[in-house]
Amino acid sequence: xxxxxxxxxxxxAAVADLTGAAAFWPRAALATxxxxxxxxxxxxxxxxxxxxxxxVFVVTFFSGAMLTVQAAASLSPFGGGALAxxxxxxxGVREVFPLLAAASVAARSGAEIASQLATMxxxxxxxxxxVMGLDPLRLLVGPRMVAAVLGTPVCVLVGCAAGMxxxxxxxxxxLGLDRGxxxxxxxxxxxxxxxxxxxxxxxxxxxxxxxxxxxxxxxAGPGARGVGRATNRAVIRALVAVSAASLALSSAIYGRLA
Amino acid sequence: xxxxxxxGRPALAVLVGAGRVVAFAPAAALRALATVHGARAAVAxxxxxxxxCAAPVMLVCGPIGAMLALQGLTLMRSFGVERAIAxxxxxxxxRELAPGFAAVVVAMQGGAGIAAELGAMxxxxxxxxxxVMGVDPRAExxxxxxxxxxxxxxxxxxxxMVCGVLGAWVMAVPVLGVPHTLFVDTALDGVxxxxxxxxxxxxxxxxxxLGAVCASAGFFAERxxxxxxxxxxxxxxxSVILILLLNYLCNTAIFGMRGGAVAL
Numbered sequence: 001x002x003x004x005x006x007x008x009x010x011x012x013a014a015v016a017d018l019t020g021a022a023a024f025w026p027r028a029a030l031a032t033x034x035x036x037x038x039x040x041x042x043x044x045x046x047x048x049x050x051x052x053x054x055x056v057f058v059v060t061f062f063s064g065a066m067l068t069v070q071a072a073a074s075l076s077p078f079g080g081g082a083l084a085x086x087x088x089x090x091x092g093v094r095e096v097f098p099l100l101a102a103a104s105v106a107a108r109s110g111a112e113i114a115s116q117l118a119t120m121x122x123x124x125x126x127x128x129x130x131v132m133g134l135d136p137l138r139l140l141v142g143p144r145m146v147a148a149v150l151g152t153p154v155c156v157l158v159g160c161a162a163g164m165x166x167x168x169x170x171x172x173x174x175l176g177l178d179r180g181x182x183x184x185x186x187x188x189x190x191x192x193x194x195x196x197x198x199x200x201x202x203x204x205x206x207x208x209x210x211x212x213x214x215x216x217x218x219x220a221g222p223g224a225r226g227v228g229r230a231t232n233r234a235v236i237r238a239l240v241a242v243s244a245a246s247l248a249l250s251s252a253i254y255g256r257l258a
Numbered sequence: 259x260x261x262x263x264x265x266g267r268p269a270l271a272v273l274v275g276a277g278r279v280v281a282f283a284p285a286a287a288l289r290a291l292a293t294v295h296g297a298r299a300a301v302a303x304x305x306x307x308x309x310x311c312a313a314p315v316m317l318v319c320g321p322i323g324a325m326l327a328l329q330g331l332t333l334m335r336s337f338g339v340e341r342a343i344a345x346x347x348x349x350x351x352x353r354e355l356a357p358g359f360a361a362v363v364v365a366m367q368g369g370a371g372i373a374a375e376l377g378a379m380x381x382x383x384x385x386x387x388x389x390v391m392g393v394d395p396r397a398e399x400x401x402x403x404x405x406x407x408x409x410x411x412x413x414x415x416x417x418x419m420v421c422g423v424l425g426a427w428v429m430a431v432p433v434l435g436v437p438h439t440l441f442v443d444t445a446l447d448g449v450x451x452x453x454x455x456x457x458x459x460x461x462x463x464x465x466x467x468l469g470a471v472c473a474s475a476g477f478f479a480e481r482x483x484x485x486x487x488x489x490x491x492x493x494x495x496x497s498v499i500l501i502l503l504l505n506y507l508c509n510t511a512i513f514g515m516r517g518g519a520v521a522l
Binding site: 100108244 | 314317320321322324325326328330335346348350358362366369370371372373374375377378429433448466483484486487488492494499502509510513
């Protein structure tokens with residue numbers, strides 16, 4: 001392991017890095033507005049949805065299943081199954097499924113954006129674009145940002161549906177609850193506005209994870225090591241940002257109603 | 259293109275990957291633990307994972323605890339049982355959210371780091387160089403990282419519990435006006451020592467699983483820069499899915515097939 005620099009320069013480097021990351025966001029937003037190439041945008045959006053949806057589906061399905069088993073056990077003194085359905089449906093659609101769906105998109109597609117852009121940086125493809133007078137932000141970042149902003153809400157809604165299906169499947173097949181009652185309980189705490197909130201969250205979280213991934217990709221160090229590190233950083237930073245933003249949005253939207 | 263091949267190729271890829279992990283990881287971890295040198299390297303890896311994951315764990319689990327308190331209180335007020343908010347939050351955090359999200363953070367920060375590092379060593383022919391020198395790269399490089407992840411995950415789980423409960427307190431007491439004494443007095447009503455131990459045991463399993471998946475992904479990465487990125491990406495996705503799947507299986511094993519529904 002290489003020797004670590006003293007704490008103060010490390011702190012300064014971290015602050016500089018974070019400032020650079022924050023300064024990238026408006027540039028990323030502008031890049032999406034300056035007319036990204038249409039075909040690329042469509043294909044990348046399709047790719048993001050097609051590759052992320054299976055991951056989102058599996059992750060939220062099992063989180064719904066896990067929450068149901070857990071909630072049925074914890075709530076058994078208050079009347080078990082019926083309350084478990086209500087709690088999982090309510091908490092799941094409002095918080096858990098959107099957050100996990102966004103985290104899955106960050107892991108699948110955010111990391112892919114970062115590793116692709118980092119590879120292009122490492123093999124000097126971005127430099128080549130600039131030499132030819134083409135803007136890598138408009139050509140490469142723009143389409144990926146649009147893909148993330150359009151694709152993530154779709155993934156969030158798929159995640160909500162998959163989580164409900166997971167809860168229903170486990171409630172009926174494993175816990176032996178009544179099929180119709182379980183489904184009614186699951187949806188009893190959910191209103192249509194919750195799904196709209198989920199989609200809005202998806203747009204915001206999608207923008208954030210797209211911008212973070214693109215920035216880490218373009219800021220990658222040289223070589224294979226740089227590509228690996230950029231991918232790693234994109235994923236963890238996107239997760240931290242997404243969970244913080246998810247809380248901020250929830251307390252802004254639901255905190256007022258409570 | 260043949261539609262059957264389109265379906266079969268990912269399935270085959272998953273099977274090949276799983277086979278690689280099973281053939282590679284347990285042997286690597288055991289061989290690393292067999293020597294004092296390897297065990298020391300594992301401790302060093304655990305410390306490095308702890309140092310890299312502590313801040314993200316705090317930043318992720320604090321908001322999640324706060325979110326739980328906010329939505330839990332909204333739901334419980336409608337049933338008039340808001341006095342039970344503290345035990346509910348603490349039990350949910352200790353049993354579910356802390357182990358699950360701590361493991362996801364370890365996968366995204368530590369696990370992706372392991373895959374990226376091993377992949378970069380593969381590209382730079384460092385792993386081949388070790389082999390030429392008669393050193394087994396599995397025991398020397400991969401094994402300690404797998405063991406390190408399994409050791410670091412339960413410790414980070416403890417940190418996640420503390421941060422989650424703190425987050426829940428911040429949302430419940432100063433923001434939503436639950437009395438402080440009520441929260442503190444009832445906080446431990448919902449959990450027992452067994453819950454904490456089981457939660458810790460779950461994270462040892464998650465840590466070992468994600469370490470195994472990520473180390474294999476990096477060890478068998480393609481020898482290009484793009485290959486390393488893909489390896490890190492695949493490692494994270496597979497670990498997250500595996501963690502959620504294992505979490506569900508653990509819950510079913512702990513609470514029994516019929517869970518709490520017996521009480522109906």
